[in-house]
Amino acid sequence: MRSAIILFPGTNRERDMAAALKRASGRDPAIVWHAETTLPAVDLIVLPGGFSFGDYLRAGAIAARSPVMAEVVKRANEGVLVLGVCNGFQSLCEVGLLPGVLMRNASLKFVCREVKLEIANTQTPFTHAYRPRQIIRCPVAHHDGNYFADEATLDRLEGEGRIAFRYAEGTNPNGSRRDIAGILSERGNVLGMMPHPEDMTDEAHGALDGLGLFRSIAGIGEMAA
Amino acid sequence: MRARVFVTLKSGVLDPQGQAIQGALGALGFAGVQSVRQGKVFDIELADGADAETELKAMCEKLLANTVIENYRVEFGSDRG
Numbered sequence: 001m002r003s004a005i006i007l008f009p010g011t012n013r014e015r016d017m018a019a020a021l022k023r024a025s026g027r028d029p030a031i032v033w034h035a036e037t038t039l040p041a042v043d044l045i046v047l048p049g050g051f052s053f054g055d056y057l058r059a060g061a062i063a064a065r066s067p068v069m070a071e072v073v074k075r076a077n078e079g080v081l082v083l084g085v086c087n088g089f090q091s092l093c094e095v096g097l098l099p100g101v102l103m104r105n106a107s108l109k110f111v112c113r114e115v116k117l118e119i120a121n122t123q124t125p126f127t128h129a130y131r132p133r134q135i136i137r138c139p140v141a142h143h144d145g146n147y148f149a150d151e152a153t154l155d156r157l158e159g160e161g162r163i164a165f166r167y168a169e170g171t172n173p174n175g176s177r178r179d180i181a182g183i184l185s186e187r188g189n190v191l192g193m194m195p196h197p198e199d200m201t202d203e204a205h206g207a208l209d210g211l212g213l214f215r216s217i218a219g220i221g222e223m224a225a
Numbered sequence: 226m227r228a229r230v231f232v233t234l235k236s237g238v239l240d241p242q243g244q245a246i247q248g249a250l251g252a253l254g255f256a257g258v259q260s261v262r263q264g265k266v267f268d269i270e271l272a273d274g275a276d277a278e279t280e281l282k283a284m285c286e287k288l289l290a291n292t293v294i295e296n297y298r299v300e301f302g303s304d305r306g
Contacts, residue, residue, distance in 0.1 A: 058291055065288060094291070101293045108241050148238070148294060175239075 024214030047088030060090030089192035100149030106175025
């Protein structure tokens with residue numbers, strides 16, 4: 001599986017993401033600076049976590065208007081897999097690849113803790129290595145993870161199986177509507193999620209529950225290659 | 226040409242920051258505060274000759290406001306601040 005990680009000023013989770021991708025696929029991802037206007041040929045594009053542009057204006061707002069994003073949108077529309085984690089999820093909403101917006105946590109506090117996630121849809125390129133309704137452990141670390149969309153959009157996401165992950169067992173850390181932790185684009189090739197699966201992929205992390213996501217993607221990549 | 230852009234949360238969108246500010250005002254003894262909604266203000270200077278109204282509307286739609294949750298309003302000719 002060939003992958004690329006997009007780097008913005010203020011991105012800080014690219015190293016763990018690169019390690020997780022290497023672990024699952026055996027290949028190092030390309031690292032692409034946000035000012036680039038081209039991308040290498042890849043099966044997966046990742047927008048990692050961090051605080052791109054210092055969260056100025058709104059989290060992900062400036063990153064979403066970076067030069068490289070036109071190419072990310074083009075590739076997404078061609079069917080290339082795109083994964084946005086945390087700040088990456090915020091940026092995917094801001095650029096319009098995913099509906100809705102991540103608002104300030106209902107508690108107004110930055111949350112950094114472990115939550116339980118339910119795999120709400122296993123028929124996706126990102127989650128097929130998991131069992132239906134499997135509950136996994138996963139860390140979160142964010143200030144703006146409170147997913148908001150109007151009721152019609154939420155109904156549509158549920159009806160179309162586009163909720164990939166839900167906070168489970170009362171662990172919703174941010175007030176997110178309908179316990180949404182991760183959603184898919186209409187075509188299913190773009191996933192945005194607030195929790196950090198890349199930080200549950202090494203024995204030293206305490207569990208390997210996030211590896212299924214990367215193995216799912218790597219499996220697709222191998223089939224495509 | 227000067228313009229001032231106001232970006233505010235749409236009604237019905239929860240504003241926890243506004244609520245926290247309301248709580249703090251109450252703690253300072255301002256007992257009559259019934260609601261606080263917070264927002265953003267942008268002062269923008271434009272070169273003369275541009276179609277300012279069209280330009281500013283596009284700026285709001287494309288960047289200054291997230292229209293999923295926010296409304297915007299533009300005032301022209303403001304020389305405040």
